[in-house]
Amino acid sequence: MRQYNKLPKQALVILGIALVLIISTVLWSSSRITQDVTEEVQSTLRDVGTQNALILRQEIRENFNLLYSLADEIGQAGNAENITAITGQLQSFVITYEFKRIGFVSPEGEVVTTDGYIQDLSSREFFIEGMQGLPGISNTLQDRIGTPEPINVFSIPVYDTDNNILGVLFATFRNQHFQEILSVQSFNNQGFSCLVNQDGEIISCSSNAPSSLLEASSVYRYIEDADSRNDRPLRDLSKVLSGSSPASGSFYGDGQKYYYHAVALDNLRNDRQWFVLTIVPDQVLSTRSTPVLLQVRLLILLIILIAAGGTLAYVHSIQIQRRQLFRLAYVDPLTGGDNFACFKEKMMRHNGDRGFYVALDLQDFKIINNTCGVAKGDETLIEVWKIIQSNIHLGEFSAHINADRFILFLRDKDCRTLGPRLQCLCQDLCNLSTKLNIPRVFPLCGVYETTDHREVEQNYGKAVQAKYLVKGKRTAHYAFYDELDIQQLSEDRLMEDAFDDALKNGEFQLWYQPKVDPVKGNILGAEALIRWKRPDGTMLSPGKFIPLFEKNGNITTLDEYVFRTVCEQQQKWLQNGATLYPISVNISRVSLYYSNVVDKYKEILGSFRLDPKYVPLEITESATIDNSDISSLIEQFHEAGFTLLLDDFGSGYSSLSSLNVMHFDTIKLDKSLIDYIGDENGEKLLLHITQLLQSFGMTITAEGVETSAQVEFLKNLHCDDIQGYFFSKPLPLMEFEAFARKHTGL
Incomplete structure (x- = not known):
């Protein structure tokens, strides 16, 4: 009985201590939450500002890369007549890069543009600086040619082959594009961004920026007019815009505090610098913290009520629960060992x-x-x-x-x-x-x-x-x-996450590299190669995603996608009455580890009612090394009617004796062997290899052929077909069809 009476006293002590602790932490929790929300907003502000800067840097870098590439081509043209002809071909770049126009200004100031305007630009600043060898982007100008609108002019000097300046190449960029990049929603559209130069002049603003900021034309004037307390913030901002490191700060306006984060873009020249300013009002903090504080206080009240009722039961059972939890918490139920x-x-x-x-x-x-x-x-x-x-x-x-x-x-x-x-x-x-x-x-x-x-x-x-x-x-x-490589891991994870949607949305495209008769130059077939075109238009190299998908198993799905797509395309050509050529498809080593791989490919082929000779399969040489079942798989594919090609032969794992066991129909000589042509010993090696393979009854395809000397040597070896940049690089579908029509030999 005495022990029973002690229980409520213990409960009361514990409950009293709990209540004191809970109540004493309410104010601390509230202030801490406000501080955490402030840090979260500022962290998000830095992230948004950095992301905007990255996108703008990429946009500017791509535009300059295009201009430098075009400048090299114009510089090679050499004379005014050729330059005029080349600039007339730039309209496709205007459309692709969404410029308003591209133009070339001669040393006399005469301009030739893609939209046909001809005028004297000798007094323009970008022309004068370009003739001094300086590239640049102009501040925002009002275009008076064509449709009036705000623009920025990208310009670079054009040099001839003797390093003399031929003139200035420029591209008129719609300022609206900068505005669209800056208009990414943040903080429930309460935050806004602007692009300014080192003097504080506004280049562009997001669409939700205050009208007073747009009217001010200078971020300094906007802050100065916003509040009389901004003397110190103006000095701080001036220091930020005179440097090049990311920095944060604040100012006052509209009766509240604003936070900003400034990120410098890459310097075009030492005297030119642009910054991305991302700004968020203080009211974002209250918007975020008030609901949280309310929930926390309600939760604390609920905890107090629960603690009052639960403490007694907890004290009574705590010892029993400890013994039970100790037995269950540290033992794995399957192995009986540690968890x-x-x-x-x-x-x-x-x-x-x-x-x-x-x-x-x-x-x-x-x-x-x-x-x-x-x-x-x-x-x-x-x-x-x-x-x-x-x-x-x-x-x-x-x-x-x-x-x-x-x-x-x-x-x-x-x-x-x-x-x-x-x-x-x-x-x-x-x-x-x-x-x-x-x-x-x-x-x-x-x-x-x-x-x-x-x-x-x-x-x-x-x-x-x-x-x-x-x-x-x-x-x-x-x-x-x-x-x-941690950065590579991060990139790999992004590609893994995007794989399913990319497959569903048709981002994976097939390109075709022709295989050509070395004697007549006629097309004999092609190899289907995968390309990944992201929604933003960037092309991912197969060297980036193929090894990753081989590791995570997605390659089997991608292999089947390529095979099915080639079958579907062959069926379309057949229905349209076009001449069919064998289009070979690569099958990865990972796919070969699945016991039902042959049945799977037979099923896909059967659904299109195609002769398997039109979809031969390429197996890499390395895939035959570490797969003990490869000989059996080859026989199963042959029984199903497939033609098999050994890809990359000679890339480092070659075993001529193994070819007597693995019966391939075609051997593709790796580029590393083709590069031996011109070397006496290398040519002897190629001669004996091809004679041996031909004596086995195998046909020979040469990969990576790039020169006429290589073609002539391979003709003398009676090589069956050639694949390489000498005849054609990999082509998208329509260009491949045009190539096939031109080289059909019919």
Whole structure:
């Protein structure tokens, strides 16, 4: 009974302390929230300003790159007649880059423009500076030619081959484009941006900028007129606009405070500098903080009420709950070993100890669950845990996180001595395939070295990032974090996130590189090559996204997309009565690891009712090296009627003897072999290789042919067809069709 009476007293003490603490923190929480919201707004302000500056820098850089490219072409023309002819061909660039006009001004000040205006511009500042060898962008001008509107003039000098100035090339840029870039909504459209020069003159403003700012024409005049308290802010802004580093500040206006962030654009010249000013009113803070403060206060009141009712029950049951939670919190229910929470506790007690975090999982583990059942998958994970335990030493730790993910902390001398241990561990895991009669197990490990164990999740995350270096390659089991390119990882993540929408929206385009008869010059076929055109018009190189998609598995979907698209295009040509040529399609090494790959491609081909000879498949030489089933796959493709080409032959993995086992129909000689032409020993090597391959009954395609000397040599070798820039670069669909009509030989 005495013990029972003690319970309410404990509850009252705890409740009293809780109430005091809660009430005392209300004011502190309110001020802290306001401070955090202020910091958040300022951080967002910096991000928005930086993003606007990046977009403007890109716009300006692209425009100047175009002008420099055109200037080089005009400089090569040499005389006025040729220059006039070239400038007459610039209308397509005006449309593409959305200029109002492009023009060339002769040294006498006479101008030739794409829209046909001819006048004397010898007094214009951009012309005078251009004739002095100076590029530049003008402040905002009012265009009096054609439709009156605000403009900015991009200009650069044009040099002839002797480095003499031939004149000035300029492009008239609609100021409206700057306004559109600056008009990206921010802070619920309460924030606005403007582009100013180093003197504070306004170049352009976002569409929601105050009318008083637009009328002032100078940001200094606008701030000066806004409030009498702005003497100090004006001096601060003047310092900002006289430098080149990003900076933030504030000023007063309309009865409230405004915050701004200034970011300098790239210097055109030392005496010219533009800045992006992103401005947000103080009322954004109250808009954001007031609802939060109200919710916090309501939440605190609710906590007080709940605490009053729950404290008694909590005190009564806390000991029992602790014992139960301790049993459940640190033991993994599947393996019976440590879970991640237990691992973190252990690591925190060993903070300062040097060692290696290892993130381990099994590539394509879901295949085991799908083909053998969940029970077999669980049995596999238990065996993985046993192998991990047998490979760790005293003072090292491990845990099962979830699914097929495990974490280890290993102590070793350095990366070189740790590598063999990881290789041994991975080999033991690979042996599970035979022991458990399951699909091939391929473990992957990412390794991060540290002595700081206060943030275990972050350390594990870095180890996981390292694992992406080997994910999907099947050439190595482990990689270290210090091998990572963090910027590339960020770019890869953006491409991964955009893949599904890009595929759905038709951003992936097929280009065709013709294969030509070296003797007659007739087209014999083509190779389909993938290109990624983003919504903003930029083209991503296959070298950027193909290796990434090979690692994350998206390449199989992309392979099937290319194959299906080629089949669809061949069907259209057939229905239109056009001559059909074989269009070869690349199939990646990753796709070849799937046992149903042949059936999948047969199914796609069958849906279009095409003869497989019109869609031959190209397999890279490297894909045949690490795939033990490649010979069987080749036979299955042949049985399905497909023609097979061995791509990149001679790129570094060649084994002539293996060709007796892998029966390819065509061998594509890699550019590295073609480049031997002109070297006596290299030509002998090419001669013997082609004679051997032809004796096997294989046809020969030469890749990367760029010179007439190479073409003549390959003719003498009786090479069947040629692919390379000598005849044609990869072409988009319409240009390829035009090339085919021109070189049909019919």
